[in-house]
Amino acid sequence: MDVEAVVAAHREEWARLDELGRKRRLTGTEAEEMLDLYQRAASHLSLVQSTSADPVLTQYLSTIIARARVKSSRDFRADPGAFARFFLETFPAICYRAWRWWAGVGVAFVVLTALVAWWTATHPGFVSSVLSPEEISQLTRHDFEDYYSSYAAQDFAFRVWTNNAWVAALCITLGALGFPIPLLLWSNIVNTGVSAGLMASDDRLSLFFGLILPHGMLELTSIFVAAGIGLRGFWSWIEPGPRSRADAFAAEMRTAFTAAMGLVAVLALCGFIEAFVTPSGLPTPVRLLIGFTAWCSFIAYVVILGRRAVAAGVTGDVDARLREDELVAG
Structure with missing residues (x-):
């Protein structure tokens, strides 16, 4: 040379x-x-x-x-503006770019949960072979409702937050493999569907929705977002587009782990609602309105700020100064 x-x-x-x-x-x-x-x-x-x-x-x-x-x-x-840019641009951009993935996950989850609930409610013989009538009555008339007030509110909020954050982290982390995500969601589908079916068979479905929807709308959507982003990362390995598989997968998984930080904040709000609003003495319509408002606010946040950020070229990838050094031909 x-x-x-x-x-x-x-x-x-x-x-x-x-x-x-x-x-x-x-x-x-x-x-x-x-x-x-x-x-x-x-x-x-x-x-x-x-x-x-x-x-x-x-x-x-x-x-x-x-x-x-x-x-x-x-x-x-x-x-000093990094924190604000994360929540005003980076996080909503990541969610918006993956909206088809997590919307698809959400639709599949709701449909399958409804099918499990219907099957549970219309096949009492199967349920009775697993649980005794006394156990079913205990679940539908006491345990399901008592669950939300079994701990001090602040302790319960922390438990819910950490549990949901763990599920979201698993969805994102397991995005590298793809197939564990449906398996992880299936356990939640079965639990939710069976509970709904049992409550419906005991004519307490309105209580079920009154307790699960105030926090569940936003909580489940957060899990759907995590699963959708994780699956998008998995798909980038299968169909990388113009990039190499390694580059596409690395970029998508960097954005996925970046999104995890934003979801922690959203799930903290879900934990607060589940601990302080769901078991409160507020009328059911008021509790539902609070949950629906929180859910609509998140959807509007993603659509409005996310679309604007994506249009401005924000991808959600980490700052180039934090990436591994790249060798650029000189």
């Missing part, structure tokens, strides 16, 4: 990177410029190290790259 030719071709880029790395503050445009120059310089350093033994050039490039890395990381952590 002709070291002098490489130096002549890229001297100005390196000098500019050195200049930006030494600046006290960077504008947004300068930060993007420094990131691009940093990636280019990293590829140049790799080339120099593999084809030349010039210690001076190697040390120079290593120094300006290290300075740029530190500068970029410091500026990113100090960004």
